[in-house]
Amino acid sequence: MENIMHLPPMLVVAWYVPCALGGCTLATLGGLILHRIPGTVMMAITGLAIIVDSLLWALVPVGGNYWAWIFPAMICATISIDLIFNVANIFLSTALPARQQGLAGALSNVILQLSIALLLGFADIVVTATADRGERQSYKNAFWFELACGGAALVVFMGFVRIDSAKSDLTADEKEAQKASEARDGDFADKP
Template sequence: MENIMHVPPMLLVAWYIPFAVGGCTLASLGGLVLHRVPGTVMMALTGVAIIISSLLFALVPLHANSPYWAWVFPAMICATIAIDLIFNVANIFLSTALPARQQGLAGALSNVLLQLSIALLLGFADIVVSRTAHQGERQSYKNAFWLELACGGAALVIFMAFVRIDKAKSDLTADEKEAQEAAEQK
């Protein structure tokens, strides 16, 4: 946004405020939603949000009258939805599926997978940008957003084809189920 749209740094900081506010809101309210909506639906919403966000960033016109409200703001909201929903779903699914003694490991695994994925795909995006630099800076950045769109589409297909997560339930914890099975075997 600074290099292509020539947005001043302080205005760019203001443009990122919805990203931060949305992230805090979704992280706080995510647990409440997971009891009402199946995790599979939340993951589908994540995939769609990634696709919309990358599409908006890839197609944002350079000289629009109001590129922020029409293009950047909705893209930021969708990006926030994408990252926070999948993080909440993964953490809650992993932590409720394991006993208390392994929940720290589950949270660490979830966080490590997220951070490694971001680092790896950011590296791929940088390769796309550097390998297409001859097309001009704006087009090479657009190419990175097209890569993001492809990754979001692939994630959506994988989520819908192979992953099933029900609504979060106030069921027995993994420890309680383990204790119940041990009592039944006696």
């Protein structure tokens, strides 16, 4: 936005406000949404949001209108990162006992941060390798790379991952205790 659209830094900051507000909203309401919509659908929305976000950034003209190009791209970027993070955290933390939930949260966060770092490095390679085409085109190429990553994520999500909506079910600890209790009750029933 600063290098290609020649915007002042404070305007760029203002243009990022939807990301902050959307992130706070999705993080707060994520628990309510996850009980109503299956995780697989949420991941499909994430993949589609990545695709729309990258398309908007790749195609935005130099003097592109904020409301037509930037605002929807910011909203889609927020949706993509926040939904997948919520789904991954809820899925991992509810699947493990309390003693391992901190590990699950850490694993989810590490995977997210490592994937961002890795793919950001690849995007930088794309920008550097196409620098001879001009700064604007090399940035566009990075967004086309993002589009390819979003498409690949959508294929993986839809083809190989199945997550139901979050349920008010027993925790992993409670299920473990219930099995132990049933085993004890079964032992007592077998004795004369």
